Amino acid sequence: MLTDRELRALADTAFAASAADQTEVVVREVDAALTRFANNSIHQNVAERNVEFTVRAVVGRRLGVATGNDLSPGGIRRVVERASILAQHSPELPDFQSLPRPQPLPSNDGWSETTAASSPEARARFALPVCRRAAEAGFVASGYVEIRAEQITVANSLGLFASTRRTSAGAMAVVQGDGGSGYADRFARDAAQIDPMELAEEALGRARRSRNPIEVAPGEYDVVLEPYAVADILSALSFLGFGARSVQDQTSFLSGRFGERVMGENISIWDDPRGEEVIPEPFDPEGVPSRRVDLIVKGVAAGVVYDTLTASRAGKESTGHALPPGSTFGPLARHLYLAPGTDDDLVRAVDRGLLVTRFWYTRPVHPLTVTMTGMTRDGVFLIERGEVVAAVKNLRFTHSYLAALNAVTGISRRTKLEIDEINTVVPRLRVAGWRFTSATAH
Amino acid sequence: MRDVAQRALDTAISRGAQYADVRVVELRRESVAVKNGAVDAITSEESAGFGVRVVVDGAWGFASSAILSTAEADRVAALAVAIGRASALLSLRPVTLGPPVTTRGRYVTPVIRDPFTVSLEERLALLLAADEAMRRQPAIVVAEGRVGCERQRKLFLNSEGADVEQELTETGVAIECTARAEDELQTRSYPNSFGLHMGTAGWEFVEQQQILAHAERIADEAAALLTAKQCPPGVTTVILDSSQTALQVHESCGHAIELDRVFGSEAAYAGTSFLTPDKLGTYQYGSEHVTIVADATIPGGLGTFGFDDEGVPAQRTTIVDRGRFVGYLTSRETAAQLGQASNGTMRADGWNRLPLIRMTNINLEPGTWTLEDLIADTDEGILMQTNRSWSIDDRRWNFQFGTQIAWEIRGGKRGALLKNATYAGITPEFWRSCDAVCNREEWIVWGLPNCGKGQPPQTMHVGHGAAPARFRNVRVGLLR
Numbered sequence: 001m002l003t004d005r006e007l008r009a010l011a012d013t014a015f016a017a018s019a020a021d022q023t024e025v026v027v028r029e030v031d032a033a034l035t036r037f038a039n040n041s042i043h044q045n046v047a048e049r050n051v052e053f054t055v056r057a058v059v060g061r062r063l064g065v066a067t068g069n070d071l072s073p074g075g076i077r078r079v080v081e082r083a084s085i086l087a088q089h090s091p092e093l094p095d096f097q098s099l100p101r102p103q104p105l106p107s108n109d110g111w112s113e114t115t116a117a118s119s120p121e122a123r124a125r126f127a128l129p130v131c132r133r134a135a136e137a138g139f140v141a142s143g144y145v146e147i148r149a150e151q152i153t154v155a156n157s158l159g160l161f162a163s164t165r166r167t168s169a170g171a172m173a174v175v176q177g178d179g180g181s182g183y184a185d186r187f188a189r190d191a192a193q194i195d196p197m198e199l200a201e202e203a204l205g206r207a208r209r210s211r212n213p214i215e216v217a218p219g220e221y222d223v224v225l226e227p228y229a230v231a232d233i234l235s236a237l238s239f240l241g242f243g244a245r246s247v248q249d250q251t252s253f254l255s256g257r258f259g260e261r262v263m264g265e266n267i268s269i270w271d272d273p274r275g276e277e278v279i280p281e282p283f284d285p286e287g288v289p290s291r292r293v294d295l296i297v298k299g300v301a302a303g304v305v306y307d308t309l310t311a312s313r314a315g316k317e318s319t320g321h322a323l324p325p326g327s328t329f330g331p332l333a334r335h336l337y338l339a340p341g342t343d344d345d346l347v348r349a350v351d352r353g354l355l356v357t358r359f360w361y362t363r364p365v366h367p368l369t370v371t372m373t374g375m376t377r378d379g380v381f382l383i384e385r386g387e388v389v390a391a392v393k394n395l396r397f398t399h400s401y402l403a404a405l406n407a408v409t410g411i412s413r414r415t416k417l418e419i420d421e422i423n424t425v426v427p428r429l430r431v432a433g434w435r436f437t438s439a440t441a442h
Numbered sequence: 443m444r445d446v447a448q449r450a451l452d453t454a455i456s457r458g459a460q461y462a463d464v465r466v467v468e469l470r471r472e473s474v475a476v477k478n479g480a481v482d483a484i485t486s487e488e489s490a491g492f493g494v495r496v497v498v499d500g501a502w503g504f505a506s507s508a509i510l511s512t513a514e515a516d517r518v519a520a521l522a523v524a525i526g527r528a529s530a531l532l533s534l535r536p537v538t539l540g541p542p543v544t545t546r547g548r549y550v551t552p553v554i555r556d557p558f559t560v561s562l563e564e565r566l567a568l569l570l571a572a573d574e575a576m577r578r579q580p581a582i583v584v585a586e587g588r589v590g591c592e593r594q595r596k597l598f599l600n601s602e603g604a605d606v607e608q609e610l611t612e613t614g615v616a617i618e619c620t621a622r623a624e625d626e627l628q629t630r631s632y633p634n635s636f637g638l639h640m641g642t643a644g645w646e647f648v649e650q651q652q653i654l655a656h657a658e659r660i661a662d663e664a665a666a667l668l669t670a671k672q673c674p675p676g677v678t679t680v681i682l683d684s685s686q687t688a689l690q691v692h693e694s695c696g697h698a699i700e701l702d703r704v705f706g707s708e709a710a711y712a713g714t715s716f717l718t719p720d721k722l723g724t725y726q727y728g729s730e731h732v733t734i735v736a737d738a739t740i741p742g743g744l745g746t747f748g749f750d751d752e753g754v755p756a757q758r759t760t761i762v763d764r765g766r767f768v769g770y771l772t773s774r775e776t777a778a779q780l781g782q783a784s785n786g787t788m789r790a791d792g793w794n795r796l797p798l799i800r801m802t803n804i805n806l807e808p809g810t811w812t813l814e815d816l817i818a819d820t821d822e823g824i825l826m827q828t829n830r831s832w833s834i835d836d837r838r839w840n841f842q843f844g845t846q847i848a849w850e851i852r853g854g855k856r857g858a859l860l861k862n863a864t865y866a867g868i869t870p871e872f873w874r875s876c877d878a879v880c881n882r883e884e885w886i887v888w889g890l891p892n893c894g895k896g897q898p899p900q901t902m903h904v905g906h907g908a909a910p911a912r913f914r915n916v917r918v919g920l921l922r
Contacts, residue, residue, distance in 0.1 A: 120528035
């Protein structure tokens, strides 16, 4: 990883080359490796190292953004020049006020030296027991183990300099056999916190229980959702409406509803980029410290996340949720928490329903109601009189996630970190009346 | 570029690789986006780097770096070999690549007007004019437009003697508007939805789309949808417009025929496929009206190129022949498992990614109908246009799609506007129910720049030639 001194020199080269009124440099350094296995064998094993930097030039209220990965002084100057030219030729952005000024930054605690130094052999040794365990049991395992080390640095010509390093490890397994399929995944800041055997046993256990699935008719069922499925609900809510831009555009399901109850009283959701469980993001790509934001408090719409531009439009302060410069999506809540409950045995209270491991290929059908369609995958089970009695073939649902969060009848005490585009820390949920609209052949 | 590639290749072989290839890629990308009369983002991106892929001890290794130097070539090649050796710790079957690839050649996308030479002012003027036209409709709360272009220069060398250079240029455009009423939100876009409509071409591609001629229309349609009738539930005849037919091909055929996926390499992520090898040559995938080809050679398609990222020349392959499933998209390794040669579909999303089997231009061949005649021939049904949502299961079997806009068809005439239209089905049942495809006049090659696959995730640019098509006994109206 580049040292602080090298990073400051890179930024200084950019500032010296810039004729813009304000200049920002975001440097993203990635050292990542991923080992992928399928059919109980490694079939893909990759590593990459890249340092990419983005320059945002501000001329009056005109902005230009350019990105490059040539770190030579000439390469840096070329990117600065491109950003400046784009800014000069751009029309004014009336709501833009200024790049952020320096603010006190929180400490950084997301780095594991041993994780960063992980070897290809270590990743292969992780995959080995998962595949062997599956093969011994007559099943087939697929999945991956990934190690990432990243350094993100933001500097601007107003004196802001923020730099953070973080590591992350992720592993997932799908185990298949006899018409059944089981899933498990794990994510952590430190690879040592992930136990391949525990991962294998969870996926294998689910695959065993999934064998010889029966068909059930589509219709409305009470469901118990594993954290893998609950994560999908939070992710959809985030992309469809927890950002200020979608509220300002009137496309969010929260637009015009702040202070109203939009979910059940047992639902509270917040975003906390510095939470203990998540891969931390102490500041955003504008260098603004990332703050905890309450989004839903006891079912009531309470807030959204901001970046500098949307905050300025709303007369508020940025909450530190910007996406990288050049993105047109607006701010995004990407470290979401759903408040845990007290009941870890959610199946017991279900008279007839389904236990769902995860959702797959979920897409919005209507954004205002957050109606989604998608499939179940890798483990669906029929519950009768409080017991899991059979594996079930997969089903398609078309259901409103908002309606679902108004019909939660049980929340587990335990939560789990899920990462798929964004971080979510979620419990299991029991939901009444989930609408399944068709079935599939497996 | 060449010295780095050659050095990496030499180092990989000297370190023990049985096979090695190197791709050096330079990427340049520009995007201009406007929103509600103002600039949303103007961006320019440049990236360069190289990736080294090896087979060592019968297993795959890959490493990449952004530093283009011979010293880094040594480090990365050695790392790729080390990774390959680690893979061999858990490798049940040694990699076989079939016949060697010794292609030597050069390919450059034909471009009439280089998009990078089009001034920012001209790009902005076009988008802002369309934006203004959309916002003349009072119900519109968000109007957006974007143009984008990118150019990749690629050098590919392998240890078997292949030496291929390519310069691929892509250009695209999109406009979109959203209308809002108190309890309804409706979006229309043009030419397609979810990102740019792109082609391998220059600025002439943007001009051909004539976005100004469509801006007011889509704004009026979005406004009209606010009070339109809800698409009723039921089973009926559906006519899909060209772009939705293209997406149908993409999801239910294009992904299902990726042979790496069929063999399980995506099982943990994108899924597998119901089109297993025992079905090859015999399975009735669709009706006699359904002929689908994979064609990386058609002019202007977003999946058009000279050579894939294994150095195999671009090809045209029949996938479905009058309804019968006859071909896959293949790589060297997967084709060898079927005793075939690769049909050239391995592509990587950049220098830092390993090539995977990706769609090229997966085209539904045109039929004989005009859309007008097809509607006139339909007693009762629904005409659906422009994708709004898409979802399909992990074997590409059970799907549900929605479109931005739809119209009732009654007595052979286009009738009332319908909102929130959805349809669902089972892939082979759906394609077997296809009883008409429109002719070449109605046939458009759609460019989809957002096809996802792989871990780490890769986004590929692919094309689909399609014309409007009619399907019988389709379940519709799943959103109530």
